[in-house]
Amino acid sequence: MSTSASRAALAAALTYPLGDTVPATGTVQWLAPGVGWLRMPLPFALDHINLWLLRDGAGWTIVDSGVATAATQAAWEQIFADQLQGLPVRRVLATHSHPDHIGLAHWLCQRWQVALWTSAGEYAFARMMSAALPGVDNAAAVTHFQRHGLRDPALLEQMSARKNYYPSLVPAVPASYTRLQDGQLLTIGERVWQVVCGYGHSPEHVALYCEKDKLLIAGDMLLPRISTNVSVFAVEPEGNPLTRYLESLDKFAKWPNDVLVLPSHGLPFRGMPLRILQLREHHRERLAEVVLACHTYQSAASIVPLMFRRPLDAHQMSFALGEALAHLHALWYDGVLQRVAEADGSLLFRLAQD
Structure with missing residues (x-):
């Protein structure tokens, strides 16, 4: 079977139990008792994010928030008014x-006077980025991209x-938090969720797996139609995030095919082991392309057109350069x-x- 045919077969093997149905902004679609799916708009080419509302005893746990815009706040207020059954977050x-x-x-x-729960790595990075500290600010990013070959003046x-x-x-991050750690068991209402920390896409990404009900809140670690961005950033210029990401996928590959994956973008799906194979194949192909190009000297900027064959704006180019560098670094660390x-x-x- 050809590579393209293999990819098509893997994509067809994924199943989408809800079809193309998505919740309208400000509404909740219930996937299982006490598991609600919300969708909020984003001001990017990737124009939405999936959020999750979990029944938590006499209240609710919110998983992810959306960006800080008036439209997202208004959508949340509509959820609070119509969907919480009079119970608090x-x-x-x-x-x-x-x-x-x-x-x-x-x-x-602040709205609900509750704590933020996340991993230490994610909390620290959010605090640094929101404060625009030196090393994670815009000036550091531009210098980083110039060092790796970006010369286009515009x-x-x-x-x-x-x-x-x-x-x-992200105008502010709570001044304190409750830490989540890999392998931790977290009880939310009547369900027990295993915390699964993954690496490469972000410092210490948290996914939640409920073995009993075969549910995985995957965040950005597993997306059904697009590959998660994996980038080398200025604050960690010697990083090897692609290797870390591929290693992290091993944690998810052991779970059964009928787990319902709840991704942050796209549609809920089943077929996680096959999706992991598809992601591995995608990166294997990209790495092979980079190897061929590197018979002559290449920068991250010169690799971008091999991996992203479309015009890119500044927002997209920042991710593309970071991902091109991640592939170069994976091959560099492997010798x-x-x-x-x-x-x-x-x-x-x-x-x-x-």
Whole structure:
């Protein structure tokens, strides 16, 4: 079977028990007793995020928040008015620190006077990013991209202008939190969820698995139609996130095919083991393309067109460059590539010499 045919077969093997049905903004679609699906708008090309409402005894746990916009706040107020059955929110849980997942967490926690629950890595990163500390601010990102070959003046100008990008979507993070750790068992109402921490997409991403009911709140670790972004960022310039991400998938691959996966983007699906195979194949193909290109010296910027064959705006380019560098770093750490520094400090990669 050809590679493309294999991918098509894997995609067809996924099942979507709800079809194309999605909840309207401000409403809840119930997937199981006490498990509600919400969808909020995003101001990006990826225009939505799935959020989850879990019955928690005499109240509710919210999983992820959406970005800090008036539209998202209004949608939450509609949920509170129409869907909570007169019961309070008892906690807010964030799978990770990206703006669409934690942007309104501070407002939700204040609104209900409850704690934020997340991992230490995600909490720390969100605090750093929201405060735009040196090393995670816009200036550090632009320097990082220049070091890895970005020279386009228009893109550099657009990226330099995004000084308050993260703080505008995450204006505040709660001053304290309750820590979640890998392997921890978390009781929410009548269900027990296992905390599963994954790496590569974000510092210490939290997924939740309920073995009894075969439910997985996957966050961004497993998406049905697109591959999760895996990037090297300025704050960790020597990182190897692609290897960490692929290793993390092993934690999910052991669970059965009939688990209902609740992803942060796209539709709930079954067929998790096959989706993991598809993701591994996707990255194997990208790595093979990078190896072929690196018969001559390449930067992350020169690799981007091989991996993303469409025009990219500044927002998309920041993710594309980070992902191209993640693939270069995976091969570099494996000894397939060597890295050299130019006189101006820029970094290039080429096949290691025998």
